Amino acid sequence: MTGKHSVFDEATAARPAGTGRYQVHPDVRFAMVVPGGSTPAAVNGGVMVATVLRAVLDTSPHPYPVATSAHFLRVPRLEPAEVEVTWLKQGGTAATARAALVQEGRPVLDVTVTTGNLPAGPAANGELSWTGEPPHLPPIEECVDLGPWRGTVGPDGTAGYAAQVDMRLDPATTGWRRGQPSGIPEMRGYFALRDEREPDAYLLALAVDALPPVVFGLGAAGWAPTVELTWHMRAVPAGGPLRVASRCRHVSGGWFDEESEVWDAAGRLVAQSRQIARVGRRARG
Amino acid sequence: MTGKHSVFDEATAARPAGTGRYQVHPDVRFAMVVPGGSTPAAVNGGVMVATVLRAVLDTSPHPYPVATSAHFLRVPRLEPAEVEVTWLKQGGTAATARAALVQEGRPVLDVTVTTGNLPAGPAANGELSWTGEPPHLPPIEECVDLGPWRGTVGPDGTAGYAAQVDMRLDPATTGWRRGQPSGIPEMRGYFALRDEREPDAYLLALAVDALPPVVFGLGAAGWAPTVELTWHMRAVPAGGPLRVASRCRHVSGGWFDEESEVWDAAGRLVAQSRQIARVGRRARG
Numbered sequence: 001m002t003g004k005h006s007v008f009d010e011a012t013a014a015r016p017a018g019t020g021r022y023q024v025h026p027d028v029r030f031a032m033v034v035p036g037g038s039t040p041a042a043v044n045g046g047v048m049v050a051t052v053l054r055a056v057l058d059t060s061p062h063p064y065p066v067a068t069s070a071h072f073l074r075v076p077r078l079e080p081a082e083v084e085v086t087w088l089k090q091g092g093t094a095a096t097a098r099a100a101l102v103q104e105g106r107p108v109l110d111v112t113v114t115t116g117n118l119p120a121g122p123a124a125n126g127e128l129s130w131t132g133e134p135p136h137l138p139p140i141e142e143c144v145d146l147g148p149w150r151g152t153v154g155p156d157g158t159a160g161y162a163a164q165v166d167m168r169l170d171p172a173t174t175g176w177r178r179g180q181p182s183g184i185p186e187m188r189g190y191f192a193l194r195d196e197r198e199p200d201a202y203l204l205a206l207a208v209d210a211l212p213p214v215v216f217g218l219g220a221a222g223w224a225p226t227v228e229l230t231w232h233m234r235a236v237p238a239g240g241p242l243r244v245a246s247r248c249r250h251v252s253g254g255w256f257d258e259e260s261e262v263w264d265a266a267g268r269l270v271a272q273s274r275q276i277a278r279v280g281r282r283a284r285g
Numbered sequence: 286m287t288g289k290h291s292v293f294d295e296a297t298a299a300r301p302a303g304t305g306r307y308q309v310h311p312d313v314r315f316a317m318v319v320p321g322g323s324t325p326a327a328v329n330g331g332v333m334v335a336t337v338l339r340a341v342l343d344t345s346p347h348p349y350p351v352a353t354s355a356h357f358l359r360v361p362r363l364e365p366a367e368v369e370v371t372w373l374k375q376g377g378t379a380a381t382a383r384a385a386l387v388q389e390g391r392p393v394l395d396v397t398v399t400t401g402n403l404p405a406g407p408a409a410n411g412e413l414s415w416t417g418e419p420p421h422l423p424p425i426e427e428c429v430d431l432g433p434w435r436g437t438v439g440p441d442g443t444a445g446y447a448a449q450v451d452m453r454l455d456p457a458t459t460g461w462r463r464g465q466p467s468g469i470p471e472m473r474g475y476f477a478l479r480d481e482r483e484p485d486a487y488l489l490a491l492a493v494d495a496l497p498p499v500v501f502g503l504g505a506a507g508w509a510p511t512v513e514l515t516w517h518m519r520a521v522p523a524g525g526p527l528r529v530a531s532r533c534r535h536v537s538g539g540w541f542d543e544e545s546e547v548w549d550a551a552g553r554l555v556a557q558s559r560q561i562a563r564v565g566r567r568a569r570g
Contacts, residue, residue: 066513066561067513069356069397069513069515071352071373071397073374073381074374088358088395089358089392098383110373110381110383112397114512116540117538119538123537123538127539128500130533130536131537132532218413219413227351227379227399228351228352228399228515228517230513230515232542232561234540234542235537247417248417249416249546249557250417250554250557251416252404252408252412252415252519253403253412254412254413255351255401255403257517257519257557261534272535274515276517278378279413
């Protein structure tokens with residue numbers, strides 16, 4: 001199917017509303033914590049970033065978001081919001097814009113985006129080209145269909161984000177589901193939308209923040225709010241499921257980092273990210 | 286010595302000049318390409334970020350720059366500039382500011398900073414704490430004193446940045462100095478300032494961008510301009526030389542990523558970064 005009518009495209013739509021202004025609407029269908037619990041709803045951070053990117057790319061002189069830095073200031077309400085885009089520079093190789101998602105006059109998400117061109121195929125002759133080792137994943141049929149997991153299902157049984165995504169995780173990284181965390185803060189798996197929309201820049205913005213928090217592997221539980229996330233698009237993705245591998249390097253003082261790589265079905269590294277987030281409440285000592 | 290009179294502190298000084306405004310001056314003593322060559326002078330990106338951080342931390346409610354995202358728009362001139370700081374949110378756990386380094390009315394460097402608190406010692410009882418493997422470095426006496434290298438010395442013999450820093454590189458990552466690049470885009474070594482100023486948040490901002498570009502290991506040469514760099518401060522560093530390890534995951538389309546980790550002399554991970562940069566001219570095919 002084309003992407004234009006997928007739930008993801010509806011949820012991330014940005015409608016022009018005057019020069020540099022766009023109307024958006026944080027969507028309950030991608031809520032990480034669904035309404036009705038003790039905490040307010042929170043929409044997946046990658047979905048929020050994808051929404052802002054739609055507004056930025058609408059007037060970008062270059063087609064791809066090469067570098068996107070997002071600082072998360074407040075939890076968005078599931079109500080209309082506005083994205084304001086300001087271009088700081090439009091150069092021949094790169095262009096940079098600031099964009100703010102604003103709700104009730106207050107910034108919710110502050111983003112800086114540098115756009116540019118990216119390769120869609122093999123390297124040109126004589127061009128410097130190099131890639132590190134891809135992540136090692138078992139075949140998809142040996143992976144665990146994650147389905148809705150704790151924190152993503154409300155008291156009435158409604159699932160938000162988890163109902164939209166098709167995640168098959170390496171069983172080595174899913175011990176936390178049975179109360180047996182591996183002791184290693186990592187997650188690996190295959191990622192797609194359930195409606196089989198093909199990957200593009202917007203879906204990559206979600207993919208880098210798609211897997212359960214790496215700290216689940218250390219016994220942490222609950223929502224782990226992203227404070228800042230920067231991601232780089234490295235190539236135009238081929239169709240098919242994405243492979244996502246997330247790791248962590250350091251947890252202390254209530255902060256943890258999570259680094260993700262996204263590889264496409266053709267075996268190319270298409271996106272990289274690092275976020276810093278807060279550790280949720282701890283399940284066991 | 287205290288840091289207050291070091292060349293680094295002079296070069297990164299930000300003098301208050303009205304509410305949210307600071308006077309700064311990109312300093313030839315940290316130039317990567319010194320004046321007189323065919324290209325204009327360019328100051329080390331980490332030094333520029335440290336300068337902006339001084340302005341931001343001047344009015345921050347929290348002491349440390351937990352997440353700093355910097356988009357480099359133009360090459361700064363070695364002339365007076367201004368930093369403009371705007372706070373977007375000041376919360377109990379984190380505060381976020383936008384800061385722009387402006388020269389002749391045009392943004393040169395656009396930065397978003399989230400500040401917070403960070404641990405200065407061992408983890409508190411019951412706090413979730415975890416760290417990955419540190420980089421493997423030979424003893425410092427087996428490392429190569431880098432000294433000034435090509436690109437950092439002007440036609441008149443003046444060295445900028447390279448004259449300020451004391452870098453001892455793992456010999457496995459220095460083959461490019463004799464025209465024999467290792468074929469692996471990585472750099473590892475010990476880093477300090479020559480005047481022995483102790484590490485703090487500002488010096489970490491430099492350390493994450495301190496080593497020669499990782500693509501030298503692939504035979505690239507020349508200045509590799511940073512387009513975007515995000516770094517995270519993870520702990521308050523102990524005194525003594527820092528260990529810095531940089532790697533790359535993907536080079537294509539003229540773009541490369543460079544990820545650095547900085548460990549302090551007490552063996553703690555104190556900073557992480559990733560930047561996306563442009564490949565300089567290639568030395569050999």
